[in-house]
Amino acid sequence: MSQSASFIPTRAAALARLEEFLSVAGRYAADRNYVREGHTNVSRLSPWVQKRLLLESEVVAAARARWSFPAVEKFVQEVYWRTYWKGWLEQRPAAWSRWQECVPRLRASLHAEQLLALEAALAGKTGIAGFDAWAQELVATGYLHNHARMWFASIWIFTFRLPWELGAAFFMEHLLDGDVASNTLSWRWVAGLQTPGKTYVARADNIAFYTDGQHAPEAGQLASAQIAIKEEPLPKVALWTEDAAQVTSLVGYERLGLWLHAEDLAVATGELAGLKIHAVNAAWPKGIVERAGWSEKVAAWTQAAVRDGATQAGRHFGAEVSLEETSNLPVSLVEWAKQNRLQAVVAYRPFVGSWLAEALALEAALSAAGIPLIWRRRAWDAELFPHATRGYFPFWERIKSFG
Ligand SMILES: Cc1cc2nc3c(=O)[nH]c(=O)nc-3n(C[C@H](O)[C@H](O)[C@H](O)COP(=O)(O)OP(=O)(O)OC[C@H]3O[C@@H](n4cnc5c(N)ncnc54)[C@H](O)[C@@H]3O)c2cc1C
Numbered sequence: 001m002s003q004s005a006s007f008i009p010t011r012a013a014a015l016a017r018l019e020e021f022l023s024v025a026g027r028y029a030a031d032r033n034y035v036r037e038g039h040t041n042v043s044r045l046s047p048w049v050q051k052r053l054l055l056e057s058e059v060v061a062a063a064r065a066r067w068s069f070p071a072v073e074k075f076v077q078e079v080y081w082r083t084y085w086k087g088w089l090e091q092r093p094a095a096w097s098r099w100q101e102c103v104p105r106l107r108a109s110l111h112a113e114q115l116l117a118l119e120a121a122l123a124g125k126t127g128i129a130g131f132d133a134w135a136q137e138l139v140a141t142g143y144l145h146n147h148a149r150m151w152f153a154s155i156w157i158f159t160f161r162l163p164w165e166l167g168a169a170f171f172m173e174h175l176l177d178g179d180v181a182s183n184t185l186s187w188r189w190v191a192g193l194q195t196p197g198k199t200y201v202a203r204a205d206n207i208a209f210y211t212d213g214q215h216a217p218e219a220g221q222l223a224s225a226q227i228a229i230k231e232e233p234l235p236k237v238a239l240w241t242e243d244a245a246q247v248t249s250l251v252g253y254e255r256l257g258l259w260l261h262a263e264d265l266a267v268a269t270g271e272l273a274g275l276k277i278h279a280v281n282a283a284w285p286k287g288i289v290e291r292a293g294w295s296e297k298v299a300a301w302t303q304a305a306v307r308d309g310a311t312q313a314g315r316h317f318g319a320e321v322s323l324e325e326t327s328n329l330p331v332s333l334v335e336w337a338k339q340n341r342l343q344a345v346v347a348y349r350p351f352v353g354s355w356l357a358e359a360l361a362l363e364a365a366l367s368a369a370g371i372p373l374i375w376r377r378r379a380w381d382a383e384l385f386p387h388a389t390r391g392y393f394p395f396w397e398r399i400k401s402f403g
Pocket residue numbers: 032042043044045046047049050078079080081082083085144145146147149150153171175177178179180182183184186187190
């Protein structure tokens with residue numbers, strides 16, 4: 001079975017992969033940095049976790065139930081990295097909006113030599129062992145091991161001297177787990193923007209060692225020095241929080257609708273699970289594919305994941321599910337809400353990124369039709385995000401005793 005075939009966009013496949021990984025989770029700390037065929041030493045759960053077909057809380061609980069905490073601490077820490085990045089970006093959304101805004105401008109302004117370097121990098125034809133294989137693996141499978149992502153980003157930025165923003169766009173185009181927080185902020189971390197003055201410079205001997213010699217670039221092929229990348233400071237904004245009165249009002253609605261989107265698909269578990277839902281809408285906003293910059297494969301995977309989440313939500317709530325494709329999500333949802341005579345619609349609030357842009361347009365249209373859209377945020381996020389203010393390790397120290 002090819003690696004991409006093993007990423008089946010269903011919760012059942014996620015649970016099966018989690019179960020398989022649990023048997024080796026205790027060896028994760030020792031093995032995780034090796035980049036090996038099949039990537040059996042890491043969980044490969046990220047595409048499902050990113051769509052929340054599988055929850056971070058479920059992954060952590062399963063690992064801790066099977067192993068002692070010291071045995072899986074490193075793995076648990078990695079799961080929380082995702083939460084840390086998301087909480088950090090919620091408080092500095094300009095890190096995403098600036099990136100999104102500059103990608104087309106940067107693409108248009110590359111000079112001839114950079115264009116050649118870009119074409120070679122995207123096609124995996126640079127002649128640098130490892131880099132070329134990872135470029136091809138990413139496009140073919142939609143997945144890359146974390147260490148390969150770090151080496152790839154470093155070579156992109158410091159050896160080819162290509163803008164990090166275009167590398168991040170290449171990843172967002174092809175990763176099945178593409179996540180605006182983890183991706184944008186990890187690229188910024190490699191480039192030295194997250195921890196000013198601290199870059200990640202890939203070394204040839206490190207690549208050869210952690211690929212068991214499969215990829216052995218010559219030391220002279222890789223840049224050994226960093227370049228200083230500067231930016232204007234990012235403004236900090238207050239975290240969005242739930243409206244307690246609206247949340248309390250949810251149980252009073254006789255006809256409540258649920259909007260389902262690809263940032264939180266396991267609605268049968270958690271804050272929304274106990275609500276009485278009359279109808280579920282998981283319409284697919286066709287324009288998001290271009291706005292988010294996804295390849296056809298990522299778009300198809302994401303849409304199939306939404307379908308799976310919607311099927312389960314329909315079954316859980318005993319509600320009819322609408323799955324239409326639409327070029328105008330706000331108009332379609334208002335129509336659906338009216339047809340179902342809904343008094344209100346509830347949804348998990350998407351995080352900073354393309355789905356939030358859809359969500360805000362939707363909220364405005366429903367509000368204009370006199371139908372409130374009530375946002376929820378999982379307790380996991382609400383409790384942890386406020387701690388993502390400085391670096392990861394202060395975050396980890398504060399939150400590791402939670403739950
Ligand atoms: C340049 C770059 C870009 C990245 N882009 C993304 C992205 O778009 N989406 C994404 O989910 N991750 C991204 N990561 C983080 C990390 O590489 C992936 O989460 C991880 O490789 C996924 O594989 P896995 O599920 O086998 O991870 P495991 O090692 O098995 O980890 C378990 C889970 O923890 C989380 N996790 C692990 N490491 C990290 C990390 N460093 N940052 C955030 N979460 C982590 C993921 O949810 C993962 O599924 C990026 C890292 C780099 C260096």
